[in-house]
Amino acid sequence: MNLILLSPDDLEAEGVARVRDPRRLDHLGRVHRARPGDRLTLGIEGGGIGRGELLSLDTREARFAIDELDQAPPPALPVHLVLALPRPRMLARSLEHATALGVKHITLLHSRRVEKSYWQSPELGDDRIRHHLVLGLEQARDTHLPEISLAKGFRPFVEESLPDLLEKRRGLVAHPGMPHACPRNLTAPTLLLVGPEGGFIDWEIEKLLAAGCEGIHLGPRILRVETAVTALLARLF
C-alpha cells in the first residue's frame, strides 16, 4: 500500500478523511507501523495525489488531515487488454499486475479453452474485482480504476465488438508460434489479446487474424498467463 486510495465515502468535510475498513487499518498499523503525526501518500479515486497527516489511528478508524491532492497519477498505458478469462486465482493476480502496470481497459473474454465454471467464480463479483484493482492502484500509486468488461461469447466479441476496438487501435494477439516477435517501445493505441492456458484454438486465432490482428510471440517459452501479461506489457510499452 504505497498510496492510501480514498473513495468519496472516505472524505469528511474540510480536508479530513477517515478510513474504516479492516484491511487498510490493519495495513496501516501492522505494515506501516503508522503513528499519529506521520505523513503518508494519499490519493483520491479518479483524482490527484498528495500527502496527508495521520491524525489518529485505532482499531475502528484512521483519520487524516489532507494536504492538496494536486499531483497527477502516473500515466496510463495506451492499451486495451483482452484476456481470456483465467482461472480465479490467476485472474486475481493478473488484474493486480495489469492494474499496477497502468492498464485502464480490460475485457475478460470467453474462449474454447476457458472452463465454463470460471464464469461462475466469486472472483468475478464486482466487489472482488474492485478489490484486486484497488490493490494494483495502491501498489503503483495510481488513482484511476481500470474499466472491466466481460465478453462471455467469443464469436459475438469478434463479430460485434472487435471491429470497433480495432478502429483506432493496432491489434496484437500473443500466441506461441506466431510469425512476429513481440514489438517493443510502442506508443500508439494498442489492443492486446492474450489467450487462456493452453492457448486460443486454431479457429479462434484465424478469426482474430482475419479481423485484422497481428500475431506476435514472446519466444519459445510457454508462460503462465500472469507472467505473460506482465512480460508482454513491459516489452510492448
Add this chain to the structure above:
Amino acid sequence: MNLILLSPDDLEAEGVARVRDPRRLDHLGRVHRARPGDRLTLGIEGGGIGRGELLSLDTREARFAIDELDQAPPPALPVHLVLALPRPRMLARSLEHATALGVKHITLLHSRRVEKSYWQSPELGDDRIRHHLVLGLEQARDTHLPEISLAKGFRPFVEESLPDLLEKRRGLVAHPGMPHACPRNLTAPTLLLVGPEGGFIDWEIEKLLAAGCEGIHLGPRILRVETAVTALLARLF
C-alpha cells in the same frame, strides 16, 4: 506442466521412464486427463527434450516409452539475477517467473529492508526451492535448473562477490528514481539487481553504484517484486 521433467531417478533401463510423485501423477490424471497411448512432451533434467508415449497410469505410477530426447531446451537469458530476499510467498512466485523466463543464475541477497525472519523460512529449504524451479521449468518447457546462491550479508556480497560478478557483466540496479530508463533488447551478459519491498536504502544504492552498477528505473510506478522481476527481464532482453 507443459513438459514432464524427468530426473535421473525417473529413468529405468531401455528408454522407459516412470513418474511416482503424487504431484505429477495428479497433474497427468486431473489436468492432462492423460490416457495410455497419449504422446506427451518429456525432458531430461539438464538435457534434451522430446516426446514419449504414456504406457500406463494409475495412482501409484505413470510409465512412459521415451523417444529420443534430442531437441535443445529454449535458450537461457544472459543474466545473473540478484534479488533482495522477498517474503516467502513472493519468493516462491518470483523464482517460478524468473525460471520460466530463462534465468539460470539467481543470488538471494540480504539488504536492510529484508526482514531477518525471511532467512528462516522453510521456503529456503533445498527441496522447496527446487520445487519452484521445477514448476518454472515445466511451465516453459526447459530442462536446465537455475543455480541459486544465498548472500546473507550485503557488505560481504558487495565487497567480495560483486567485483567478480561485474568483471564480465554489465551491472544494472533497478530502483525507483534512478536517472536512466531500463534499457531494452540487451544481448550482452548482465547482472540485474532488484531490491526488496521498500527498496534498497540509500547507502546500499551508493555502494552498488560505486562498485560499477548503473541505476535504472521502470518509470514512476512502484511495482511488487514479482511484477518488477518479470517486467525487467521482459524489457531488458
